[in-house]
Amino acid sequence: MTSQSIPLQPLLRAATRSDTLDFVLSAISPQFSLKRHMARLLAIREECPGTHTLLLQPGARWGGFIAGQHVGITVDVNGVRYRRTYSLSCSPQYYERYGHITLTIKSVADGRVSPRLAEVLQVGSYLEISAASGEFVWQEDKQVYTERTLMLAAGSGITPIRSLLDELCESRPQQDVVLLVYVRHAGERIFKQWLESLPSQFSHLRLEIRYTDQEGEITPENLLAACPDLSERELFVCGPQGFMDKVRQYTLDHGAQVAQIHQESFGSRPQRVVSSGPATVSFQKSGKSIRSTDGKTLLELAELAGLSPKYGCRSGICHECKCQRGSGSLIHAVTGQPIPDEQQQVQACIVIPDGDVTINSL
Ligand SMILES: Cc1cc2nc3c(=O)[nH]c(=O)nc-3n(C[C@H](O)[C@H](O)[C@H](O)COP(=O)(O)OP(=O)(O)OC[C@H]3O[C@@H](n4cnc5c(N)ncnc54)[C@H](O)[C@@H]3O)c2cc1C
Ligand code: FES
Known part of the structure; x- marks a missing residue:
């Protein structure tokens, strides 16, 4: 069929009808939206100063999640x-049982969102949430290592670990687990009561909480002392x-294999090894453009041009920053490899222009 023969009117009418329907349904209750997943905020609980857990009730169409x-x-x-x-900090079984999920959010001192959440969110209001994703999950196919596990969490990194452990507690409470938790001091301990209850829930769990203000940061020696058989664990x-x-x-130095190590990063500045020459980036949707001279x-x-593009981790993990390239060459900011010309969807946080570029979606 050619573009001239496509019947546009019925398509437009259908699109308008579905937008109108969505508007009407959302007005009855945000959770009835057909286009977005909305979750009702049921409660906000302070875990420790600066860290809050949101208890949310997603709409019935939300697809659930895998622990981690x-x-x-x-x-x-x-x-x-x-x-x-944000990582889910509860187990899928909890969601199945109660229809609720939890997110546990630590304030980042100069952050734009996390320090304000507890004050701007109203219990009873609705938040848009995405479908769950991520690879920091139990590796069911590797039975040899999943029989013994070493988990290490620092600061808010305890959130997906809690989800994984709560799931494990329901499915395999006899599993041999070593859990090492690093916090600056006792006042920053997230999930205090949960941590205290863990040993009674597992038959083979060893838990150590390290306070880095007193004991210093992780070293190869204290890691090995806490878990001498780490190379035999997932x-x-x-x-x-x-x-x-x-x-x-440290774990690779002590005989662990790359395939045994699963990491979840909450984001960091990518270590750039690449610089590039001057380039003009034109953002088609907003009509803005900017000259780049130093490999940004x-x-x-986009932010310097005055736009507010979506982002999550700013380090190539979450794909929140995906945008649509119109034309021009891009290179990976860390590896320096060109992004193939046929790849239109790119992660804005880890690519830099190599010559003039147009971005359609911003
Ligand atoms: C997979 C994943 C899971 C996560 N799970 C959790 C979780 O369970 N709990 C949790 O507390 N957090 C989690 N995070 C982190 C969370 O997504 C946010 O990054 C965090 O809450 C900070 O957001 P913010 O808006 O407060 O800070 P932002 O405003 O995004 O700022 C964060 C930091 O980046 C710096 N920054 C921001 N913009 C710029 C810029 N243009 N140039 C230079 N520096 C800049 C800020 O100064 C600040 O230090 C997770 C992240 C990922 C990717
Ligand atoms: S912001 Fe997460 S991949 Fe770019």
């Missing part, structure tokens, strides 16, 4: 819409990037 996955939430702060990514690690880099290095990423350039 994350969702995107959209919130308005001072009239600006932001989208941020490893799950979540925390700040520096912490995860150290754990990875598309995300940074």
Whole structure:
């Protein structure tokens, strides 16, 4: 069929009808929306100063999750819409039982969203949430390692670990687990009561909580002392990037294989090894453009041009920043490899322009 023969009127009418229907259904209740997943905020609980758990009830169409996955939430702060990514901090069984999920959010000192959430969110209001995604999940196919597990969490990195452990507690409470939790001091301990209850829920769990203000940061020696057989375990690690880099290095040095190590990053600045020449980036949708001279990423350039593109991790993990390239060459900010010309959807946070570029979707 040629473009001339496509019957546009019925398509437009159908689109308008579905928008209108969605508008009407959303007005009855946001959870009836056919186009977005909305979740009702049932409660906000303070875990420790600066960290809050949101108890949410997603609509019936929301597809659930696998332990260890994350969702995107959209919130308005001072009239600006932001989208941020958060790990589920409950088990899928909890969701199946009660129809509720939890997200546990630690304030980032100079962050735009996390320090304001507890004050801007109203119990009873609705938040848009995405479908769950992520690969930080139990690896069922690798029975040899999943029989013994080492989990390491630092700071808010405990959230997906809790989801994984709550799931494990329901399905395999006899599993041999070593859990090492790193927090700055006792006042920053997230999930205090849950941590205290864990040993009674597992028959073979060893839990150590390390206070880095007193005991210092993780070292190869204290890691090995806590878990001498780490090379024979499946490893799950979540925390700040520096912490995860150290754990990875120490465990590889002590005989662990790359395939045994599972990491969830909450985001960090990508280490750029690439610079590029001057380029003009034109953002077609907004009509804005900007000149780049020093290898900034598309995300940074869009922000400098006055746009507010979506982002989550700013480090190539969550895909929240995907945008549509119209024309021009792009290179990966870390590897320096060209992004293939046929690849139209690119992650704005980890690509830099290599010559003039147009971006259609911003
Ligand atoms: C998969 C995944 C799961 C996550 N799960 C959790 C979780 O369970 N709990 C949790 O607390 N957090 C989690 N996060 C982190 C969370 O998504 C947010 O990054 C965090 O809450 C900070 O958001 P913010 O809006 O407060 O900070 P932002 O405003 O996004 O700022 C974050 C940091 O980046 C810096 N920054 C921001 N913009 C720029 C810029 N243009 N140039 C330079 N620096 C800049 C800020 O100064 C600040 O230090 C997760 C992230 C990912 C990717
Ligand atoms: S912001 Fe997460 S991949 Fe770009």
